[in-house]
Amino acid sequence: MFSITTIFSQTYRILIGSGAALLLSSVMMTSANAADIATTYNNSCAACHDSGALNAIKKGDSAKWQQLMKQKSMPALINSVKSGMTQMPAGGLCSSCSDEDYRKLIEYMSK
Template sequence: MFKRSVKFASAAILMAGLAPALATAAGESINPAGEKLYKSACLACHMAGVAGAPKVGDKARWSALTAKGMDALMHTTINGKGAMPPRGATKADDATLQAAVEYMISKSQ
């Protein structure tokens, strides 16, 4: 009985750790706040590629950006770049900004 409980607990822990990766691979947002922020603020530029913003769905462009790593993406998101103002002109906290970036990446793979 104990061995079965340990195996079940180990499997549950493993699956819980993989859940965010599986959600991203399935195209779902890890954090619903990311999708909400994207739809309320980021979409205006990232849907149409305004002023050179990487369009959501552009696999090649996002692949090049993600190759630089999340730290580089967050640096740009927090500090702004080109026509993009810092924090995308929002008051979102870092975690919500990262969730929005992760959402855009998930829709661009």
């Protein structure tokens, strides 16, 4: 027969193990997401930001990106991407991007 202490102890171990597994999978997903930013850039942003088409700031033009970030702020840039601009469709061709994805994409392009 199991005592309450034994049952509690086993339940506690299961919960701790589950929490550790959840934390580990979260970390792994974050690493995978970081690798996906380059892919997302290539699929959604590169058409204009690689060539500068439609006056898009080119990827890697750090001076222009830093100037833009200083003028507008990151939250305003993210809102601009989400809303679209004259030369850029709303969402910047990424219909599944979150605000965090847009932030990472802007940072990626600015390097």
